[in-house]
Amino acid sequence: MPEHDLNRLPTTVVPSHYDLELIPDLDAATFTGTEAVTVVVAEATDTLILHALDLEISEAWLQQDDVRIEATPSFDTPSETVTLTLSTPAEPGSWTLHTSFTGELNDKLVGFYRSTFVDDAGVTQTLACTQFESTHARRSFPCWDEPAFKATFAIRLVVDDGLFAVSNAMETAVDELPDGRRRVHFAPTMHMSTYLVAFIIGPLEASETVDVDGVPLRVIAPPGKADLTPFALDVGAFSLHFLAEWYGIPYPGDKLDLIAIPDFAFGAMENLGCVTFRETALLLDQDHSTQAELQRVADVVAHEIAHMWFGDLVTMGWWNGIWLNEAFATFMEMLTTDAYRPEWERWTDFGLARSAAFDTDSLTTTRPIEYEVVTAADAEGMFDVLTYEKGASVVRMLQQYLGEDRFQAGIRHYLDTHKFSNTETTDLWDAIEHATGEPVRQIMDSWIFRPGHPVIGIERSADGTSLTVTQDRFSFQPDAAAGVELPTEEPRSVPVVLRLGHGDETSLHRLLLTEHQATVEVEHVPDWIVGNHEGNGFYRVELADAELATLAASALEVASPLERYGLVEDEWALILAGRGSVAGFLNLARSLANEEDLSVWQRTIGALGSLSRTAGDDNEASFEGWVRALLGPALQRLGDTRVPGEPERTTALRASLFDALARTGNDTSRREQAAAHFAALGENPAAVDADLADAVVRVVASTANADTWEELRRRAAAARTAQDTLRHQGALADTDDTSLVLRFCELCLTDEIRAQDALFLLRRALANRHASAEVWTFLTERWEQITTQFPSSTVPRLIEGIRGITDRKLATQVVEFLEANPPKQGATLVRQHIERMWVTVALADRVPAELGAALG
Template sequence: MTQSREALAMMDGTTVTFSKRRGYVMSRWGIILTAAAFLAAVVATGLLVYKFASCAEYEPAGTYPTDGAHNGTSRVVVPAHATEPAIPHTPSTKSPKLDVRLPRAVFPDSYTIKIIPFIYEGNFTFNGEVTVIINVTEATLNVTLHFNDIKIHENTVTVTEHTPTTDGSFTEGKKLSIDHLSNDTTRQFFIIHLQQPLSQGKQYRVSMAYVGNLNDVLQGFYRSSYTVNNQTRWIATTQFQPTDARRAFPCFDEPALKARFKISIARPSNMTSISNMPQEGASEPVEGLPEYLWDHYGQSVPMSTYLVAFVVSDFGHISEGNFSVWARHEAIQQAEYSLKIGPKILHYYENYFGIPFPLPKMDMIALPDFSAGAMENWGLITYRETAMLYKQGVSTNNNKQSVATVVSHELAHQWFGNLVTPSWWTDLWLNEGFASYVEYLGVNAVEPSWKILEQFVIFDLQNVFALDALESSHQISIEVGHPDEINEIFDRISYGKGASIIRMMDHFLTTEVFKKGVTKYLNSRKYQSSTQNDLWEALTSQAHADNALDPNMSVKEIMDTWTLQTGFPLIMVTRDYTTGTVHLKQERFLLRRKAENSSLTTAHTSTTTSAPGTMGLGLWWIPITYTSLENPDFDNTQPSFWMKATPELTLPPVSAGPDQWVIFNIQETGFYRVNYDPTNWGLLIEYLMDRDHFSQIGIINRAQLLDDSLNLARAGILDYGTALNVTRYLANELEYLPWKAALNALGYIESMLVKTGNYDKFKVYMLGLLENLYKHTGFTDNPNDPQLTVYKRVNILNWACSLGHEDCVRNSVLQFQNWRSSPDPDRNNPISANLKNVVYCTAIRVGGQEEWDFAWQRYRKTNVGSEKDILLGALGCSREIWILSRYLDWAITENSGIRKQDAARVFGAIANNAVGQPLAYSFLRNKWDRIREYLGSSLFTINTIVRSCTKRINSPFELGDLMQFALAHRHELGTATRAVEQALEQAEANVKWMERNYEPIVRWLANVTAVAAS
């Protein structure tokens, strides 16, 4: 599954994370109580002003379905409403970890599912019948399945002997007597208790009928809608990952329990349906429902329940062979680009993996309402509209690349995730990390001019560094159980860090060995499940066969240090300038140093556990690559040495004189940061400042030097004067990657200084750096410009306008006014697509209600999803407090025009506005119950809102206030628990940063601007 690109854009490295529950949460709240008490003593007067709501009772998301769609009066088994979280966490209660795994006495062989969704009847329910053929591995009196938010008709539940025959059919045996039925609400179990045991080695047929709810929380089998000529059109669609297939049919809802599925969908005769497999035969009438037809689909290959999908809609489609794309009729032409690249990427992966695509067809569909970015259902990939649709001349280059990237990601999953599936969500990263890396290869195959492989460093690797540098980060491979825990690890660690360490493997094994090893792994486990050890075994076998790895080394030994412990290393490079030797020392990189004695540090000690088989806490097997001014080589990424989970290593003399720099981690292929001794930093800064020679350092490594130095300074490891001196060379830099890396890191400083009286000094310095590049790129968007030139222009203009650059602001306002003056602004927009972000935001920021209202009307009327997204972000740029307050209110108001999936986009846009951030946080705190009720347990939305609204908190008073909020609502945070904990740690880090760095940075800025002025 691809997370929402909007959500990922707002993460800024501070993504919700997960850590082991045992003892962790309890100690967290204990620490918070102590810290809050201390802060309250300091700022008691201010804190007492606030009144927090008492803890509300926990209620599951959504509403339970009514029985209105079922004819008859049979009794039903209904999950009881829970009054506390499934796994309660309070400072005074220690509960044993709840085992939510299904018993292993039976497992599914095949499903037959028949579903009738009542889309236009007004009650939004669906009737279902499911039959599961089960295999019995040991005698048992119980059959346990998952169910959630559905009502099972008790008098329809049957268990019957099922005996296959030699001709492929089966004979039906006797019906077994059922003693009683029960449900375990906390575990979401439906249990059939039998009067006689099932026999080991035999098959049985389990059948039942049920009724469910086409909910509006974008989970399970849910409803979506859109409007044509003021008429509402409804859609019924699915989103099952990770644990919501059980909302659509009773099932064995665990990834390892694969089975074949034969699905029948009843639909209104004026609509169509699609599912994982092609339709078999003609549609048939539904008895008793004259307006409905049955569509029957072929039996699937063995697959996990979370990959089952079906959609009922009135959409249009276009096809190329057996590859089809679906969208609203009004938007179907916007799917042409996806159809153009989709088959090409699919064919590329067939060659890359060496395995043909296993299914007879592929459908991709763009949905108006979708909580994630996309979902890799086998043979039927579902997308947000913004993730699949692109309109030339209206959508931006970035929109186009986003579409290509998401399509590539989901198609990669058809092999890595669907063909071979992780045995349990512990290894979710195998799915998401691999697809997040290989997506770049797929896009590069169809759009090589974009240089997307270079972009990986800034969009994934450096992005996730910021998150993994926090004490509350988590291991890539981590034990999870309850659905809330599973949901929490769909974060940047599983995606971005997973992708980064797979890229690292690709480089240290060589691409040829890596590809052959992956193919060996897929062939050995296809249509089955696996663990990361299966992948390590296949890669080790291939690496030894091809002499790519020392026979005494294994991929498991190396990679366990990256997947089974938290964080990543910092390599300290100390040179002996007399002998030429280099001493390396590794330690875990943390944004907050242990010496700070953080009030929250104790709570995180359990997350930094040593990997089994490693040589100790915080030690990694690190591939060492380097080059020097003596003979600069920024192409060879094969490791020269291995740092084998040892704290220190001395390298033989390097080929560099005492007056020549060395650079480690070529192309930043290793997942680690590098710090140098002061002399080497001085040599690097001197060389970068030489405008005639700095480009001899590779582009990716220039981006690395900027990102590493600024984040080392942020962590208190490197003097900020040194780090900021590295940035001075940017006045002559014209390449996108170094600028993007620098602006990402400098953006943190900007967010900390923007509310202070010395922000003007930062503005002066930044405008000075930007001036040369601003003149070079200009304000005119040239459609023939390379992708990275377009990105460079957009980034520079965004910063220039936000800093008040006169020419930038004037151009933006003029272009926006020209648009407003157009006789038909919905058909004639003179603003170049790539400049819309900066023009819209700047004009709304310096304008008033008229500009905001104009943009809001364009948002309501546009038919292009990417245009809606740009406008949603720009509407948060206003400086009018009342407008922003109203906008926040609309984000969680039914029928306001803002879809639930976009609520986080609104909060993020306002929180990124210096004026809006306090408003957004205040709204989150004061309207928490309303937000939670409206959005339910949406996988990404609430967590993203928490992160965006709190990431700029940097004063003791605000931190204390956030602690009070966390304490007041600790019982009902649900899946947002880790997001709030993450916010607390980030806020405290910000407070410490201000105490340590504010004055030194202000002095440095004052000195530099004074020198420039003289």
């Protein structure tokens, strides 16, 4: 075989069109296929190199008019390629490559795979599904499986009678075959990458078709779930219309199907015209779903439809640019959901996702948003919180800095210029610069190609007529055992927007901070200072103690919910970094005791939960009392039950406060109330509203005995929706009875728990403060089974559970094991989990004394 780059295909032969037929055998879990690929040979060659993995090629030849050149396949597993050696060289020109091949419908949730479900009659049904991103189309048909090799695809599927078949484009014809099967023809697609090809075959049903500006839209699901599709259909129709208008370009496909797959490794996948989802991200019962569950479906549907333009129509040239696809789609999901349901205050709620990004980006083991991608494993590592949430945050920061209209004009120019082609990140910055005249590359390069983020310090002069604004790289203070050190770095371009209050007036001060320090002159001596106006900047703010106390005292009157959220977030982060005080944080929480915003309370409750985890036995009772004193009046103001017509976020806030009071505050009366609600829900699923019911399950599970635990398990098995199943299955991991947690761990390795969910549920068990040591032992004893039974890309997600470990001895054992038994994928993610674990260990060493002093 000739030598070639193991990670990139040569460009001497390039595809332009695939004529592809697949014949799956669902009972045997195999498939056969044929393809005729139109290719352009740029220079004479006697070999063609393309991708193929886990396939057998029985026949291959190259055809040009009446010239036929036989080809002999030779597979190279490390590079996942096949070399077709030609019997005679092919001259430059247009040729057609013909192949016949076979493969297995695997159970790994990638490539062409099988998914099963049990129907209402108790019969197990099988689907054949696809998941090709990043590099798994090669498991289904020989192809040029890199994003830059765009082509059109005409797909035919041969299926058993009675089975539903769907692909990227509209169905154009059906041939009835002599053996009773059907050959379903689909129209050619637009020019697109192989990772966006999709086809699904099985016992499925389609909803009504909705016409959205001439585009037919459907939701497709397993039989018997038609009543769970209307919400997705509604949000899908809104999103499709909204996004086509916002982008200024018609939808690029000929139809759009949203398809629920019982077994799906990701949340969803943006296949052109054939978007696939796990059920929890698409199907729900609107009358018995929490506000968060409704919002998740809206978000994911909007995210995937946003991709139809940004990702599908215009695609990154190589996997290093995948951040741009995902970050921009995440940004657009917020924009779209906010337009769909303004009362959800989606940009305020985005603070929670930004917090997760900040958390990882505060580690020395963080990475740049964009980095060099060499291998397929590198590409898989891109799908993390930094790509999605940090990426979306810096896009939001740019949008707010430039102004919404100018930013939109830049995006439209980018899409129109590069439609049907491939791009690099710099193409986007150039397009926005063209539309705005602003130095967008200068601003964004320091955020995209460099890891971390700054902390902005603000100090006023002695006379108060100027402010000194500084920037430094922010980092948590890891335990010495983590063995990491923060490097010094050059300043980056930070679009800082300050809001100052003086009397009844406020003023904005915009500053592109490009040095370590700058001075801002102010006309009036400020009464208070907000260092990150509306929370748009992806940076922390560190205020002097006096400035913090002044702002906190008036925050409920002068700061927006996003700004108050940022205040809580930043002060908690400063504690983790060893730069803040527990007493100061508790004082801030007291200042916000009359807070009414859901997101601000959620961030405060999260921090209080972390303090509870690290408080130490001597402080436990007094801290629980402090939590009850803070949260009790807030819940009392809302009342025990939902008031007709109240905002959905208010209903969700009641549930959050109830949960925190019962668990973090150990409020006996709320635990008793939860037990009563739980019993009532067993008789009537509508006994309390969905948000409170969700909280009730968590509260009851936290102290569940064997009988209650079995009842949770029974309700999980009997649940009709995927959300309700996961609600109860996840709760099985939360009990303070270690023996029951270990029983749950055993269940996660059986068919009772879907493979797509098992490792995420094991992560929840590992994060259980009462059982982390025992669960870790379980995982080490079953490591070989876990790492072979489940997709390798999900193993690092399981390890995330170590981030909450507080015991130094256990943390050391974790590190030693992972060094000796590293997962196959996600090395960077695992290093981040380990460093964050040491941050928690260091926090657990500091908090007891500080908390004890603060509580008096």
